[in-house]
Amino acid sequence: MATYQLNVNGQRKQVDVDPSTPLLWVLREELKMTGTKYGCGISACGACTVHLDGVATRSCVVPVSFINERSIVTIEGIGADPVGEAVQHAWVDKDVVQCGYCQSGQIMSAVALLKATPKPTETNIEESMGGNLCRCATYVRIREAIKSASQQLK
Amino acid sequence: MRAATLLEKRLQIDRRGFLRVSAVAAGGLLVSLYLDLPAFAQQGNQAPPQKDYPPDAFVHIRPDGKILITVNRLEFGQGVQTSLPMILADELDADWSQVIAELAPAADVYKDPVFGIQMVGGSGSIAHSFQQYRELGAKTRGMLIAAAADRWHVSPDQCRTENSVVYGPGNRSARYVELADDAARKPVPGKARLKNPSEFRIIGKKVRRLDSRPKCDGSQKFGLDLDVPGMKIAVVSHPPVFGGKVKSFADKDARAIAGVREVFEIPLIQGSGVAVVADRFWTAKQARDRLRIDWDLSGIENADSTQLWFKYKELAHTPGNVAVSLGDSKAMDTITAGNRIIAEYEFPYLAHTPMEPLNATVQFNGDRAEAWVPSQFQTMDQMAISEVLGLKPEQVTFHTEFAGGGFGRRATIDAHVPREAALIAKRLSGTPVKLIWTREDDVRGGYYRPMHAHRVEIGIGPDGMPAAWRHVVVGQSLVAGTPFAAMLIKNGVDQTAVEGTADSSYNIPNFHVSAHHPTVNVPVLWWRSVGHTHNAFVMETLIDELATRAKIDPIVYRRRLLKAEARKLRAALDLMDEKSAGWRGSLPKGHALGISIHECFGTAVACAVNVSIENKRPKIHHATVAVNCGLAVNPLTVESQFQAGLGFGLTQLMAKGAITFKDGRVEQRNWDGYTPPYISDAPVTVDVHIVPSTDPPTGCGEPPVPVISPAVVNALAKLTGKRYRSLPLANLAG
Numbered sequence: 001m002a003t004y005q006l007n008v009n010g011q012r013k014q015v016d017v018d019p020s021t022p023l024l025w026v027l028r029e030e031l032k033m034t035g036t037k038y039g040c041g042i043s044a045c046g047a048c049t050v051h052l053d054g055v056a057t058r059s060c061v062v063p064v065s066f067i068n069e070r071s072i073v074t075i076e077g078i079g080a081d082p083v084g085e086a087v088q089h090a091w092v093d094k095d096v097v098q099c100g101y102c103q104s105g106q107i108m109s110a111v112a113l114l115k116a117t118p119k120p121t122e123t124n125i126e127e128s129m130g131g132n133l134c135r136c137a138t139y140v141r142i143r144e145a146i147k148s149a150s151q152q153l154k
Numbered sequence: 155m156r157a158a159t160l161l162e163k164r165l166q167i168d169r170r171g172f173l174r175v176s177a178v179a180a181g182g183l184l185v186s187l188y189l190d191l192p193a194f195a196q197q198g199n200q201a202p203p204q205k206d207y208p209p210d211a212f213v214h215i216r217p218d219g220k221i222l223i224t225v226n227r228l229e230f231g232q233g234v235q236t237s238l239p240m241i242l243a244d245e246l247d248a249d250w251s252q253v254i255a256e257l258a259p260a261a262d263v264y265k266d267p268v269f270g271i272q273m274v275g276g277s278g279s280i281a282h283s284f285q286q287y288r289e290l291g292a293k294t295r296g297m298l299i300a301a302a303a304d305r306w307h308v309s310p311d312q313c314r315t316e317n318s319v320v321y322g323p324g325n326r327s328a329r330y331v332e333l334a335d336d337a338a339r340k341p342v343p344g345k346a347r348l349k350n351p352s353e354f355r356i357i358g359k360k361v362r363r364l365d366s367r368p369k370c371d372g373s374q375k376f377g378l379d380l381d382v383p384g385m386k387i388a389v390v391s392h393p394p395v396f397g398g399k400v401k402s403f404a405d406k407d408a409r410a411i412a413g414v415r416e417v418f419e420i421p422l423i424q425g426s427g428v429a430v431v432a433d434r435f436w437t438a439k440q441a442r443d444r445l446r447i448d449w450d451l452s453g454i455e456n457a458d459s460t461q462l463w464f465k466y467k468e469l470a471h472t473p474g475n476v477a478v479s480l481g482d483s484k485a486m487d488t489i490t491a492g493n494r495i496i497a498e499y500e501f502p503y504l505a506h507t508p509m510e511p512l513n514a515t516v517q518f519n520g521d522r523a524e525a526w527v528p529s530q531f532q533t534m535d536q537m538a539i540s541e542v543l544g545l546k547p548e549q550v551t552f553h554t555e556f557a558g559g560g561f562g563r564r565a566t567i568d569a570h571v572p573r574e575a576a577l578i579a580k581r582l583s584g585t586p587v588k589l590i591w592t593r594e595d596d597v598r599g600g601y602y603r604p605m606h607a608h609r610v611e612i613g614i615g616p617d618g619m620p621a622a623w624r625h626v627v628v629g630q631s632l633v634a635g636t637p638f639a640a641m642l643i644k645n646g647v648d649q650t651a652v653e654g655t656a657d658s659s660y661n662i663p664n665f666h667v668s669a670h671h672p673t674v675n676v677p678v679l680w681w682r683s684v685g686h687t688h689n690a691f692v693m694e695t696l697i698d699e700l701a702t703r704a705k706i707d708p709i710v711y712r713r714r715l716l717k718a719e720a721r722k723l724r725a726a727l728d729l730m731d732e733k734s735a736g737w738r739g740s741l742p743k744g745h746a747l748g749i750s751i752h753e754c755f756g757t758a759v760a761c762a763v764n765v766s767i768e769n770k771r772p773k774i775h776h777a778t779v780a781v782n783c784g785l786a787v788n789p790l791t792v793e794s795q796f797q798a799g800l801g802f803g804l805t806q807l808m809a810k811g812a813i814t815f816k817d818g819r820v821e822q823r824n825w826d827g828y829t830p831p832y833i834s835d836a837p838v839t840v841d842v843h844i845v846p847s848t849d850p851p852t853g854c855g856e857p858p859v860p861v862i863s864p865a866v867v868n869a870l871a872k873l874t875g876k877r878y879r880s881l882p883l884a885n886l887a888g
Contacts, residue, residue, distance in 0.1 A: 001412065017436075018412075018436065018437070018440075020436075020440075021434075021436045022436065025434065025435055025436045028379075028435075029434050029435060029436075032381060033372070034372070034375065034378075034379035034381075035371070035372015035373065036372070037376075037378075037509070037510070037558070038378065038435075038511065039509055039510075039511070039593065039825075040593040040824055040825050041592060041593060041594075041824075042593075042824050042825075042826060044824060044825040044826050045509070045825055047509060074372065075371065075372035076371070076372045076373075079371055088370045088371060091366070091370045092362070092366045092367055092370055095362045095363055095366060095790055095794060096366075096370075097231075097363065097365070097366050097369040097370065098231030098232070098233070098559075098794065098795075098798060099230050099231030099508070099509060099510070099557065099558045099559040099560075100231070100365065100368075100369030100370075100374055100556075100558070101376060101508075101509040101510045101558025101559060102509045102558075103369050103370060104372050107370060122838065125833070126833055126834045129833045130832055130833055130834055131832070132832070132833070133509070133825065133830060133832055134509070134798075134801075134833075135507060135508055135509045135559045135561070135802070135830060136231045136509075136559060136798050136801075136802065137798045137799070137800070137801025137802045137804075137831055137836050138794070138797075138798045138801075139798070139801055139831075139832075139833040139836040139837075140797040140798065140801075140836070140837065140838070140839060140840050141794065141797065141798070142833065143833075143838070143839075
């Protein structure tokens with residue numbers, strides 16, 4: 001066990017966990033922030049995507065001991081960001097979700113994409129969203145919502 | 155099997171029920187459905203037991219003006235948490251902006267009115283509960299009008315309703331919330347007039363989902379997100395071969411990890427496993443990794459995919475039990491070899507792998523229990539938990555949790571996941587326990603779409619149409635030995651294995667379909683659209699091949715071959731033809747058109763795709779889909795289900811879209827080895843068109859799945875000149 005100070009959505013949090021514990025499970029079980037989802041545990045599906053210093057990161061394979069001072073933003077905090085807010089709004093407007101379980105991760109990846117590439121092409125979208133599995137396969141509407149958010153942010 | 159007999163009795167429940175109305179302590183109007191106790195529950199019981207659980211409400215007009223509608227189904231993406239309330243709210247003339255919805259717990263009143271158990275499956279949610287929710291809405295409205303009429307001393311006929319308000323003569327009006335307490339003292343009308351479709355205000359409109367926002371900001375709780383005070387986390391080590399038993403295990407290293415509470419053997423449906431209970435998931439998983447288990451695998455059949463293919467193909471050469479036999483069985487003999495096609499197909503096992511890993515939370519308190527399960531089969535899951543704990547089903551308060559997908563995986567007849575959770579909770583009496591299946595447990599845990607071999611011999615007539623058709627299907631039965639067998643096995647044929655072929659919409663004069671159901675040591679389960687996944691693929695690729703051979707346009711050929719009574723499918727085909735005409739004729743070089751049509755679960759679908767080959771894989775640039783699902787309750791949901799359902803259907807075309815066995819062991823472990831479609835694998839755009847209809851609504855959960863794979867390989871056949879009959883689809887040449 002070790003103690004870690006984390007910066008989550010702009011707030012200081014202290015946790016006392018095994019150093020090997022993935023960030024995903026620290027968020028879900030220690031901080032009770034369950035918006036970040038467990039899907040595979042091997043960074044194959046992207047359901048656990050968070051932003052680590054602004055970079056879309058699979059939290060299921062990042063041990064808590066790696067975090068240090070890096071800022072963590074999760075789905076619970078992304079709405080405070082203008083791009084995050086626009087993406088969430090577009091997701092609701094385009095009625096993207098079905099079961100919804102992967103959508104936290106989809107939204108986190110989409111926000112990272114739009115921050116880096118405000119006017120993404122289909123290829124940009126396929127590359128940036130390419131590791132986010134949606135078993136319902138809501139991909140057609142995910143594409144639409146990303147383009148819609150991009151328009152909104154003009 | 156006690157569970158089986160109990161279930162059989164439950165399936166025979168005399169479903170006399172009547173509505174009941176009550177005021178609730180907190181105020182408002184509560185409309186419930188009360189069922190007579192089924193006869194078997196009264197046997198040996200002098201008096202009916204106290205009925206404080208389960209709850210039985212369908213609609214609650216609350217003092218805050220919100221109208222809470224209870225949904226008798228699991229919400230797992232299909233959208234019923236929005237569309238069932240739409241139906242009730244429309245007949246109630248409710249203000250939609252004030253409507254909220256919740257998922258019903260397990261209770262007799264929430265059983266599917268047709269299937270007789272509480273479940274989601276067979277695309278039955280809207281089809282079976284449309285009338286039910288309309289009547290509930292209309293009768294509740296009747297009581298509100300009666301309350302207003304009394305208050306104003308006018309006749310109910312002089313009142314009308316709109317947007318949660320009753321209007322009476324002389325500009326009088328009252329909001330529903332103001333009338334709710336009075337309405338709660340009115341008798342429930344025996345009959346209520348239902349609207350004509352022209353009067354619908356909500357049904358038939360594109361209405362956004364009620365659960366969208368919480369699913370976009372992380373606040374929606376799924377079963378896996380549940381946190382009950384004092385809860386522990388459990389994982390189970392399952393045997394490497396189905397049916398394996400624990401001979402002995404060493405848990406010293408596992409128990410050495412701080413936070414590990416219990417390690418013990420539990421019985422499984424077949425064989426046994428070792429459960430690890432800890433304070434946290436990560437602890438439990440690490441401890442499980444450190445277990446050293448000596449398995450007894452003696453006397454167990456080791457499934458092996460290569461050997462199974464050999465056996466299945468051999469079986470396919472002999473006729474099986476007869477599913478359908480139309481016309482002359484000797485007709486084939488009169489057709490020359492040059493006018494025959496012999497086609498052999500292979501379909502592997504498929505895992506559902508819903509995004510949310512399987513889970514169940516159970517707390518056992520001696521004479522009661524509470525369970526939280528993302529369940530497609532509440533009746534079976536509640537019964538299994540009660541059986542394990544030595545309770546009656548009604549002593550288990552069963553909460554239906556939102557599920558992250560399911561596709562059939564959360565509809566197991568043996569309820570093996572809730573059963574494991576209950577076994578563990580029993581040992582930790584008093585402590586809530588959440589059982590989590592890791593993704594590896596899920597991929598390797600069985601309950602797959604069965605592998606199938608098909609062998610089809612077609613004799614072609616002088617007009618290019620099929621004159622004789624002999625078809626043998628080989629695959630495990632989904633229901634043999636279960637309470638569903640009586641319903642679904644006819645003449646030794648599991649109807650789910652031949653659906654889509656035996657009931658084909660095509661007019662083939664001499665048509666013979668039979669089936670073999672070998673027994674294999676691999677648990678199998680319905681996978682979204684069930685038998686249609688493979689049957690539609692076989693039928694639609696062969697019809698396409700026949701059209702190509704006859705040099706007839708694939709749409710024209712299908713139209714010519716459809717039975718006269720295939721009215722819904724013909725309308726879908728015509729609409730797809732019309733809506734895709736604009737792009738079909740002007741495809742870029744290197745692109746090809748693929749066509750497929752199929753009717754299942756009462757819904758007819760026609761699909762046209764624009765496909766090219768990129769990186770040796772099919773690239774689906776566009777799909778046009780026409781749907782005939784009767785009255786579309788929420789066209790937005792229908793559109794979404796089809797846009798995305800096509801993507802789900804592509805699972806079986808993926809290069810790694812197969813579960814395979816060697817020496818009894820599953821060769822894949824996670825989504826790295828069993829890989830469903832990602833964004834680049836799915837169609838880029840899909841336009842969905844709904845055939846205008848006032849026919850009773852039919853479902854849209856399963857019907858999107860079967861059409862896409864055959865449409866795509868039909869397009870590939872044009873690009874490569876090859877026919878694709880073995881799935882998963884290997885990398886393409888070039």
